[in-house]
Amino acid sequence: MTVSxxxxxxxxAAVITALLKNGIAKHAALFFSVAQLVIxxxxxxxxxxxxxxxxxxxxxxxxxxxxxxxxxIDGISMVLVLLTSVLVPLIILTTYQHQYKSEGAFxxxxxxxxxxxxxxxxxxxxxxxxxxxxxxxxxxxxxCALWGGENRIRITIKFFIYTFAGSLFMLVGIIYLxxxxxxxxxxxxxxxxxxxxxxxQNWIFWAFFLAFxxxxxxxxxxxxxxxxxxxxxSGGTMMLSGIMLKMGIYGAIRWMIPNAPLGFFHxxxxxxxxxxxxxxxxxxxxxxxxDGKRLIAYSSIGHVGLIAAGIFAWNIAxxxxxxxxxxxxxINVVGMFFIWDIISRRLNTREISQLGGIAKVAPRFAIGFxxxxxxxxxxxxxxxxxxxxxxxKGVFDFSVQHYxxxxxxxxxxxxxxxxxxxxxxxxxNVMQGxxxxxxxxxxxxxxxxxxxxxxxxxxxxxxxxYPQPILHISEAAVTQLVNQVSSKFTx
Amino acid sequence: MNTIIIISVLPIVLLxxxxxxxxxxxxxxxxxxxxxxxxxxxxxxxSKDTAQPLYTGMLLFNNFSVVFSSVTIISTILILLLSKGxxxxxxxxxxxxxxxxxxSLAGIIVMVSFNxxxxxxxxxxxxxxxxxxxxxxxxxxxxxxxxxxxxxxMGAFSTGFLLFGMALLxxxxxxxxxxxxxxxxxxxxxxxxxxxxxxxxxxxxxxxKVGAAPFHFWTPDVYEGAPTLITAFMxxxxxxxxxxxxxxxxxxxxxxxxxxxxxxxxxxxxxTLFIGNITALYQQSFKRMLAFSSISHAGYxxxxxxxxxxxxxxxxxxxxxxxxxxxxxxxxxxILVQQQSGSDNFESFNGLGKKNPFLALVLTVAxxxxxxxxxxxxxxxxxxxxxxxxxxxxxxxxxxxxxxxxISIFYYFRVIIAMYFRDGERAELTVPVYYxxxxxxxxxxxxxxxxxxxxxxxxx
Numbered sequence: 045m046t047v048s049x050x051x052x053x054x055x056x057a058a059v060i061t062a063l064l065k066n067g068i069a070k071h072a073a074l075f076f077s078v079a080q081l082v083i084x085x086x087x088x089x090x091x092x093x094x095x096x097x098x099x100x101x102x103x104x105x106x107x108x109x110x111x112x113x114x115x116x117i118d119g120i121s122m123v124l125v126l127l128t129s130v131l132v133p134l135i136i137l138t139t140y141q142h143q144y145k146s147e148g149a150f151x152x153x154x155x156x157x158x159x160x161x162x163x164x165x166x167x168x169x170x171x172x173x174x175x176x177x178x179x180x181x182x183x184x185x186x187x188c189a190l191w192g193g194e195n196r197i198r199i200t201i202k203f204f205i206y207t208f209a210g211s212l213f214m215l216v217g218i219i220y221l222x223x224x225x226x227x228x229x230x231x232x233x234x235x236x237x238x239x240x241x242x243x244x245q246n247w248i249f250w251a252f253f254l255a256f257x258x259x260x261x262x263x264x265x266x267x268x269x270x271x272x273x274x275x276x277x278s279g280g281t282m283m284l285s286g287i288m289l290k291m292g293i294y295g296a297i298r299w300m301i302p303n304a305p306l307g308f309f310h311x312x313x314x315x316x317x318x319x320x321x322x323x324x325x326x327x328x329x330x331x332x333x334x335d336g337k338r339l340i341a342y343s344s345i346g347h348v349g350l351i352a353a354g355i356f357a358w359n360i361a362x363x364x365x366x367x368x369x370x371x372x373x374x375i376n377v378v379g380m381f382f383i384w385d386i387i388s389r390r391l392n393t394r395e396i397s398q399l400g401g402i403a404k405v406a407p408r409f410a411i412g413f414x415x416x417x418x419x420x421x422x423x424x425x426x427x428x429x430x431x432x433x434x435x436x437k438g439v440f441d442f443s444v445q446h447y448x449x450x451x452x453x454x455x456x457x458x459x460x461x462x463x464x465x466x467x468x469x470x471x472x473n474v475m476q477g478x479x480x481x482x483x484x485x486x487x488x489x490x491x492x493x494x495x496x497x498x499x500x501x502x503x504x505x506x507x508x509x510y511p512q513p514i515l516h517i518s519e520a521a522v523t524q525l526v527n528q529v530s531s532k533f534t535x
Numbered sequence: 536m537n538t539i540i541i542i543s544v545l546p547i548v549l550l551x552x553x554x555x556x557x558x559x560x561x562x563x564x565x566x567x568x569x570x571x572x573x574x575x576x577x578x579x580x581x582s583k584d585t586a587q588p589l590y591t592g593m594l595l596f597n598n599f600s601v602v603f604s605s606v607t608i609i610s611t612i613l614i615l616l617l618s619k620g621x622x623x624x625x626x627x628x629x630x631x632x633x634x635x636x637x638x639s640l641a642g643i644i645v646m647v648s649f650n651x652x653x654x655x656x657x658x659x660x661x662x663x664x665x666x667x668x669x670x671x672x673x674x675x676x677x678x679x680x681x682x683x684x685x686x687x688x689m690g691a692f693s694t695g696f697l698l699f700g701m702a703l704l705x706x707x708x709x710x711x712x713x714x715x716x717x718x719x720x721x722x723x724x725x726x727x728x729x730x731x732x733x734x735x736x737x738x739x740x741x742x743x744k745v746g747a748a749p750f751h752f753w754t755p756d757v758y759e760g761a762p763t764l765i766t767a768f769m770x771x772x773x774x775x776x777x778x779x780x781x782x783x784x785x786x787x788x789x790x791x792x793x794x795x796x797x798x799x800x801x802x803x804x805x806x807t808l809f810i811g812n813i814t815a816l817y818q819q820s821f822k823r824m825l826a827f828s829s830i831s832h833a834g835y836x837x838x839x840x841x842x843x844x845x846x847x848x849x850x851x852x853x854x855x856x857x858x859x860x861x862x863x864x865x866x867x868x869x870i871l872v873q874q875q876s877g878s879d880n881f882e883s884f885n886g887l888g889k890k891n892p893f894l895a896l897v898l899t900v901a902x903x904x905x906x907x908x909x910x911x912x913x914x915x916x917x918x919x920x921x922x923x924x925x926x927x928x929x930x931x932x933x934x935x936x937x938x939x940x941x942i943s944i945f946y947y948f949r950v951i952i953a954m955y956f957r958d959g960e961r962a963e964l965t966v967p968v969y970y971x972x973x974x975x976x977x978x979x980x981x982x983x984x985x986x987x988x989x990x991x992x993x994x995x
Contacts, residue, residue, distance in 0.1 A: 106915075106988050108849065109922065171918075178909040189956055197956050205944050208908075212937040215918070219925045 062152030322349025362438020369431025553630020682760025885959025
């Protein structure tokens with residue numbers, strides 16, 4: 045059994061779905077994505093949580109350039125494969141209330157994007173990684189531009205050009221690594237074995253960093269993000285924030301730091317500081333937002349800033365925290381956007397100031413919102429807690445180890461407080477207080493909405509109470525990767 | 536060898552068919568003839584590349600010639616299929632078109648298989664003279680006449696450079712034969728300055744022919760004035776042939792002297808990229824945009840010559856193939872839209888996605904391929920070019936190319952944006968069957984090459 049089933053099924057599904065008519069396409073997409081989830085769970089059950097790469101496929105692809113179709117799953121990939129496979133059906137469920145024009149194309153593009161992202165999360169060949177990276181970008185561009193809001197044309201082209209620019213530099217970096225590799229292949233394990241001099245590694249680090257920092261997005265490369273998240277249709281926003289930004293984080297863990305360890309150590313503190321700045325900056329802006337969707341978008345920049353800081357601390361706690369937080373942030377952010385989608389679809393407004401008192405008319409909705417919100421804030425016993433705890437521990441350990449004063453770690457810690465402040469304020473303004481004429485018309489969730497909301501809440505609580513299985517999946521792989529890189533530094 | 540003979544005899548047959556008013560037979564006869572020529576060309580392919588020179592060393596039909604003949608012949612067939620009904624509308628002398636295009640193709644086959652500078656010159660001239668006529672074939676159209684005159688004057692001018700360069704090479708090495716010139720370059724540690732001058736003049740002449748800046752001034756006007764199908768022919772087949780000849784000459788003869796000509800070509804490449812892309816950005820007409828984008832693609836193709844190596848032939852082949860098929864779709868789409876709306880502005884594509892989903896889809900594939908987005912052939916071409924350049928440590932050049940690739944997104948995506956995201960009042964276009972076939976084949980080929988480039992990337 046190789047990972048190829050997982051990679052090709054969504055492509056086939058995308059083609060079939062794209063050809064279906066409105067009304068059927070939605071159900072077909074859900075069916076295929078659930079099938080995909082089942083396959084992913086089968087992989088999970090057969091997965092041995094050690095540091096090895098499993099279910100490997102390795103087939104010649106472009107012979108003259110030593111390019112192989114080579115992919116496999118190790119502990120880190122497994123978590124992300126799970127993330128993708130869990131979130132795509134959830135996202136499709138959340139869009140059930142929408143009536144998109146040419147539905148087949150919409151869901152086809154989502155499934156195609158899923159294929160691209162799975163390629164990114166499992167690729168062991170630099171060229172394949174790049175192809176998957178871009179293959180995920182094209183569909184989301186069309187999703188945002190075809191089904192998005194009013195300013196979509198200008199904003200989506202900005203988004204596309206930003207991310208495409210970053211990834212082209214990454215391509216140059218990958219080609220450079222390939223040309224330096226002893227047997228002229230794009231194999232990641234060959235890349236890992238090389239020791240280039242510091243000067244070249246610095247360049248490679250920046251080539252990768254640009255691509256990943258834009259994708260995450262990291263301060264100051266984030267300017268495309270709030271606009272794109274706001275203009276994209278809710279399904280697209282969820283794909284972007286729930287899964288796609290993890291491509292950047294995953295890329296940093298798998299491709300950037302291990303391939304240019306000396307370059308990374310050279311700029312480690314700078315990168316970490318950028319992450320922490322992102323946390324504070326985004327939180328402050330989120331606090332001032334009038335539009336709920338934008339607020340969630342900025343909160344996402346803040347959370348990603350912390351994940352990035354955890355990675356750049358590069359110790360086991362930090363990276364483990366990043367891996368589990370990728371999964372949990374995905375679930376929470378999809379939940380938050382779903383909540384906001386429900387509100388804005390019913391009341392036709394995104395202005396926080398026009399809302400209030402929804403909890404009185406919609407108690408079930410209020411409970412769901414609260415659980416997801418607490419998960420996002422990172423309250424203990426919800427899924428957000430363990431990740432943030434480990435990430436902060438990682439940053440703290442780094443500060444201690446490198447004698448940077450503890451301001452960095454303390455500032456990063458503010459994320460929890462800031463997050464709680466703007467999120468709880470959002471909840472207060474939207475759900476509590478007096479019900480006004482507009483919000484009185486709010487009908488409580490039922491049917492698929494209720495079902496989806498329940499699913500997300502269950503995930504939030506289960507992963508919060510018992511995160512050990514997830515941590516266990518990635519532990520061995522993370523330990524090995526961290527030690528491998530650290531050993532190059534001490535050499 | 537049969538390829539050249541067939542392609543030379545075919546136009547004469549066609550002229551006779553025209554004389555006897557057998558208009559209906561023109562296209563089938565041409566296509567069948569070209570397919571036969573293609574078949575003969577492919578039969579010449581040998582796995583170890585063991586072809587011997589022919590006609591006392593005048594021609595060498597090796598694997599390089601086979602693949603470039605094939606891609607030019609296939610592109611010509613695709614373009615001619617698009618011409619169904621096109622030439623009849625603009626002229627009464629349909630047979631002339633077919634005949635002259637094929638004469639030009641005969642010149643191209645010579646250009647990709649020459650083994651002697653004289654043959655290179657003859658090939659280029661056979662091709663160019665035919666093109667001068669083709670550019671001006673709309674006899675009563677002012678723009679077409681202007682295009683022909685401009686093209687002729689500029690072309691004749693550049694031919695002068697070419698010929699002068701060859702003469703200087705002959706003067707210092709004593710032969711027109713490429714093997715003899717190579718011997719001369721290898722065996723003489725101190726090369727005559729006259730020889731260097733010859734190389735410089737050849738570069739000027741060839742850059743004129745392929746439309747590289749700063750020798751590109753004729754391109755936009757000629758491309759715009761000529762009938763659209765002829766423009767398609769010039770910017771795909773002719774450009775491919777020009778680069779094949781360029782590469783063949785430089786890799787066979789001048790490789791040891793790369794220290795001399797690399798800096799020159801490096802500058803030309805950078806100027807070409809920027810001029811092509813930045814000017815294309817400001818165009819309102821789709822046709823002119825394609826003209827400038829063809830200049831920028833000339834810049835990317837020059838990468839293979841700047842970083843000359845064993846893989847250069849393959850890179851040019853893949854890039855030129857990808858570029859040609861994508862351009863054919865673009866020009867075909869333009870012809871249809873132009874017929875309907877009477878304008879070739881970007882606005883005339885508005886709302887095409889709703890009315891003609893198929894046409895919009897293939898045009899999107901073509902634009903993505905021209906922009907070099909992965910999973911299309913255009914990306915593979917760019918990837919090969921970038922790899923070649925990085926392998927020669929032209930990192931700065933690659934960074935510049937990356938910046939240009941980003942600029943090009945703006946104007947290629949304008950078409951996609953117009954088709955899908957802007958609403959326009961338009962009726963449904965009728966896409967003729969021939970067009971559908973060409974579009975489907977080209978789009979499919981673009982994606983297949985993009986997904987599995989080994990389909991074509993292992994023949995040189």
